Amino acid sequence: MEFTKYADHRKPVTIAVVGAGLRGREYARLAEQSGRGRVVAVAEPDPVRRSAFQQAYGMERSSVFEGWADLAAAPKIADVAIIATQDRQHADPAVRLAGLGYHLLLEKPMAPTEADARRIVDAVEAAGVIGAVCHVLRYTSYTRALKALIDEGRLGELINVQHLEPVGWWHQAHSFVRGNWRNSAESGPMLLTKSCHDLDWLAYLLGGVPKSVASFGGLAHFRRGKKPAGAAERCLDCAVESSCPYSAKRLYLNCLEDDDLAEWPLPAVTPFRDRDSVLAALREGPYGRCVYDCDNDVVDHQVVAMELADGATVSFTMTAFTPYEQRKTRIFGTHGYLSGNGARLRLVDFRTGASETIETGDSVVAGHDDGDDGVVDAFLAAVASGDPALIRSDAATSLAGHRVVWAAEQARLTGTVVTLS
Numbered sequence: 001m002e003f004t005k006y007a008d009h010r011k012p013v014t015i016a017v018v019g020a021g022l023r024g025r026e027y028a029r030l031a032e033q034s035g036r037g038r039v040v041a042v043a044e045p046d047p048v049r050r051s052a053f054q055q056a057y058g059m060e061r062s063s064v065f066e067g068w069a070d071l072a073a074a075p076k077i078a079d080v081a082i083i084a085t086q087d088r089q090h091a092d093p094a095v096r097l098a099g100l101g102y103h104l105l106l107e108k109p110m111a112p113t114e115a116d117a118r119r120i121v122d123a124v125e126a127a128g129v130i131g132a133v134c135h136v137l138r139y140t141s142y143t144r145a146l147k148a149l150i151d152e153g154r155l156g157e158l159i160n161v162q163h164l165e166p167v168g169w170w171h172q173a174h175s176f177v178r179g180n181w182r183n184s185a186e187s188g189p190m191l192l193t194k195s196c197h198d199l200d201w202l203a204y205l206l207g208g209v210p211k212s213v214a215s216f217g218g219l220a221h222f223r224r225g226k227k228p229a230g231a232a233e234r235c236l237d238c239a240v241e242s243s244c245p246y247s248a249k250r251l252y253l254n255c256l257e258d259d260d261l262a263e264w265p266l267p268a269v270t271p272f273r274d275r276d277s278v279l280a281a282l283r284e285g286p287y288g289r290c291v292y293d294c295d296n297d298v299v300d301h302q303v304v305a306m307e308l309a310d311g312a313t314v315s316f317t318m319t320a321f322t323p324y325e326q327r328k329t330r331i332f333g334t335h336g337y338l339s340g341n342g343a344r345l346r347l348v349d350f351r352t353g354a355s356e357t358i359e360t361g362d363s364v365v366a367g368h369d370d371g372d373d374g375v376v377d378a379f380l381a382a383v384a385s386g387d388p389a390l391i392r393s394d395a396a397t398s399l400a401g402h403r404v405v406w407a408a409e410q411a412r413l414t415g416t417v418v419t420l421s
C-alpha cells in the first residue's frame with residue numbers, strides 16, 4: 001500500500017471532528033494537548049454541542065457544519081477527520097472522507113456489518129490515506145509492557161489464556177441497559193460494541209486471530225421478569241429505588257460530587273452539573289428508566305472459547321456483575337505464568353520459581369489510562385511523518401478482529417463452533 005497525501009510535518013496536523021459528542025470532544029482535547037494537532041473544523045447536528053465546540057476552538061462560521069455530509073460537500077478543510085459518530089454512522093462518512101483525501105481516526109466498532117467495515121478498508125486503501133481505528137487498549141503502557149514480556153519469550157510457548165472484562169454493574173446499566181448501546185438493532189451486539197476491544201487486544205498479544213470459536217451468553221438480569229414487586233417505570237417514582245443497586249437517582253446524583261464521574265458518565269445524561277438538571281433528565285430522559293423496563297436486548301454476560309492455529313486455547317468472559325474495574329488476564333506458558341490487572345503484572349518464571357512484579361504506570365481503576373492519548377498521538381505522528389507503521393490498529397487489522405466478533409456471535413446464536421476462513 002502506498003501512502004501519498006501527507007501533512008507538512010513542520011506544522012500541526014489540522015483536524016476536522018465529525019461528531020462532537022463525548023468521544024469527539026475527548027480526542028479533540030487530546031490532539032490539541034499533544035501539540036501535534038490543531039482542531040479547525042467540526043460537523044455536529046446538535047446545536048448546543050456544535051456551538052460549544054465552535055467556541056472552544058475559536059472556529060470561523062465557515063468551518064462549522066451541521067453534519068458530515070455538509071463537510072464532505074465543502075472543499076477539503078483539514079488533513080484528517082476524526083469520526084466519532086455513533087456506531088451505525090461510521091461507514092458512510094469514513095468512505096466519503098477517505099475518498100476526499102482525509103486521513104481517518106475512526107471510532108470502534110468500525111461498523112455493525114462486515115460489508116460496511118470492508119467498505120471502509122477498501123476506501124482507505126484506494127485513497128492511500130492512513131486509517132487508524134480507536135482500539136485504545138493497544139496503546140496503553142500496560143499493554144506495551146505485557147506484549148514485550150510475551151515477545152521476549154519470557155513465558156515460553158503460550159498454551160492458554162483467560163481474559164475477563166468486568167464491565168461493572170452501574171456501567172452496564174448506564175450504557176447497555178438504559179444508554180446508547182442497549183439495543184443490538186440500534187447499535188450492535190455487546191461483543192461488538194464493547195468487547196471488540198478485547199478480541200482485538202487478544203489477537204494483538206497472541207500474534208493472530210483464532211481459527212475457531214464457540215460462545216454462550218445471554219441477557220440474564222435486566223429484563224421485565226426480574227422487576228421487583230412495587231418497582232415503578234422510573235426511579236424517581238419508585239418505592240423500592242433506595243434498595244435497588246441500579247438506582248439512577250443514586251448513580252447520577254453521586255456524579256455531582258465526583259469530578260471523574262462528572263466527566264463521564266454525567267454528560268451523557270445532561271450537559272449541566274447541577275441537581276435540578278440531573279433530576280429533570282431522570283424525569284424525562286432514557287437514563288431515568290427502571291433497568292427492568294427498558295428496550296434493551298444486549299447480553300449481560302457472555303463467554304467466548306477460541307482455538308488458535310497452533311492449538312493454544314483462549315477463554316474470554318464479559319460480565320456486568322462486577323465492580324467497575326480494569327480487565328484481568330492470566331497467561332499460561334510453558335516457561336512461565338503471568339497475571340495482570342490492567343496496572344500490575346506478576347510473572348512467575350518456572351526455571352527459577354521466582355516471582356516478579358511489574359508496575360506499568362496505569363491505574364487499576366477502569367478507564368482508558370494512556371490509551372486514548374496513545375492512539376491520538378500515534379495517529380497524528382503517523383500522518384505528520386507519513387509513516388503508517390506508527391499506528392498499531394489500522395483498518396484492515398481492526399476488520400480481522402471484528403470478524404472474530406461476528407463469528408463468535410454466530411456461534412452463540414446458532415449453538416455451533418464457527419471456523420474462521
Ligand SMILES: NC(=O)c1ccc[n+]([C@@H]2O[C@H](COP(=O)([O-])OP(=O)(O)OC[C@H]3O[C@@H](n4cnc5c(N)ncnc54)[C@H](O)[C@@H]3O)[C@@H](O)[C@H]2O)c1
Nearest residue numbers: 019020021022023043044046067068084085086087107134
Ligand atoms: N474507543 C473507545 O473505547 C470508545 C468508548 C466509548 C465510545 N466509543 C465509540 O465512540 C463513538 C461515539 O460515542 P460517544 O459516546 O461519543 O457518542 P455521542 O452520542 O456522545 O456522540 C456522537 C455524536 O455524533 C453526532 N452526529 C450524529 N449524526 C451526525 C452527522 N450526520 N454528522 C456529524 N455528527 C453527527 C451526534 O449528534 C453526537 O453528538 C461510538 O461509535 C462509540 O461506540 C468508543
